[in-house]
Amino acid sequence: MGLVEFLRxxxxxPTVWWSSPEPMTIRPKxxxxxxxxxxxxxxxxxxxxxxxxxxxxxxxTVLAEGIAIYAGIWTIGEATFLVSAAVMLLWxxxxxxxxxxxxxxxxxxxxxxHV
Numbered sequence: 001m002g003l004v005e006f007l008r009x010x011x012x013x014p015t016v017w018w019s020s021p022e023p024m025t026i027r028p029k030x031x032x033x034x035x036x037x038x039x040x041x042x043x044x045x046x047x048x049x050x051x052x053x054x055x056x057x058x059x060x061t062v063l064a065e066g067i068a069i070y071a072g073i074w075t076i077g078e079a080t081f082l083v084s085a086a087v088m089l090l091w092x093x094x095x096x097x098x099x100x101x102x103x104x105x106x107x108x109x110x111x112x113x114h115v
């Protein structure tokens with residue numbers, strides 16, 4: 001396989017055993033949901049460890065931290081959720097519908113950072 005072939009985009013999205021047959025379903029299979037929840041929790045845990053260590057944050061967390069500090073009434077977790085909710089509200093004019101993964105992303109990561 002040459003370099004050009006290696007860098008060429010995939011023609012279809014690869015699937016694994018926990019992949020949902022319907023990508024935008026509101027009720028995916030339980031293994032799909034379990035992997036999603038575990039992954040979101042680990043992401044939130046990593047984000048909260050970065051915040052606690054003070055060694056730098058992800059851009060989304062920097063935005064939420066700035067809003068939390070500026071407002072003075074929210075925690076970083078609450079600000080993360082509010083930013084996520086605001087972004088999802090901005091999807092309304094472009095008629096984009098969030099999936100269950102997007103909604104759980106906002107909730108689980110914000111809760112993990114908050115705790």
